[in-house]
Amino acid sequence: MGHGVGAVLISPRNGYTPFTARLCFDCTNNIAEYEACIMGLEAAIDLRIKILEVYRDSALVICQVKGEWETRHPKLIPYRAHIVKLMEYFDEITFHHIPREENQVADALATLSSMYKVRSHNEAPIIKVERIDEPVVCTSNDTSRSKNTRKTPRPVTRKP
Template sequence: MAAEKDAFFVVRKGNNVGVYKSINDLQSVLRSSINDPSLSVFKGYGLSKEAEEYLSSHGLKNAIYSIDTSDLHDDLFGQLSICPYREPNSVKDKSSGKNHSDKRPHDVVGSASFAANPQVKHAKLDNFLQGPPISSYCTSCIVEFDGASKGNPGQAGAGAVLRTADGSMVFRLREGVGIATNNVAEYRGAILGLKYALSKGFKHIRIQGDSKLVCMQVQGLWKTKTQNMTELCKVAKELKDQFVSFQICHVEREYNTEADAQANLGIHLRNGEIQVECDVK
């Protein structure tokens, strides 16, 4: 990162945009907003003097959120790359104790890191503005997923919880998976949550779980090494493509207890049997 002197980050949070030219400036907003589903991070190079003057004239100074997306126009930042971010120290995958040879380098930024993907698609500002604004929170949701297997492989269950954008619990989901491994159960939990979110009309989604394997494979950062994983990953990717905006991130186990509880309840269900609890009064 030290060599990328002309790099800058464009961070969208709801309808507000911040531009950061130093890692230190970026740290605080990521620490405070890592679990905010409206947060999107893009990376660009060579911020022009004209762009800096334009942003300054609209009140954006010292990396403070004070410019609205409606004040931005295409070509202001040139080419931008999407930066999938996650919390650091989340390198442990409970579903696999093996070291993965295809780990990728990361740009570590404060309390988040960005996966370096050489095949990442570039986008202009019009793509950047397609993320969910605050006014679309009614169509935005957070899905937490997990899987459990007693024996690995053994009797398994999948679980997911669906929350509104502000974190309020809406649905608890669990499904019987039959005899399966932890990895299969984790994928089934993610697929369960994605399908249910689509069935309820959500357009913007942030999905998270403590399976690093699922999160990295769905992002295309890790390869699938078995036919079973390939098929499940394909289903998950087909579902994610049906959302207007999609984010997936890996979290530690302690932040995934609700989904874990549902997955353990799913162990007692028949393969394919789904139970749903609604928390809306």
């Protein structure tokens, strides 16, 4: 349904700040990877972060930005140049390649945004991911556990 990109800023105390966007233009996967990286860098700049470690699962983006690989594709050259300009906002910035399986949160955000049809700028549902350790309703035949033992009820959300 299109390209979605995701980035997650993780604080030194393991606080997660997710960002996601749907790319409403035709692009290659490599352009989408650059767009995701730039989105994360711009978010860090907006938050006035000065020391940043960037982890991406795109070897192409990481190796091109680090100068290990030459950027030859004419559509990718301006993307790399833009990242180099953004790097000036940081006192210290490093880039690291990680396997895709270690980048699950950003991947899930990208998948979500690629499937959600955005009609206007900044229009998106608020998404809260919770952990649920026990069922709302006991499904066992054990009558001694017939009532719900959860201490706080889960909020009920309905579509308008």
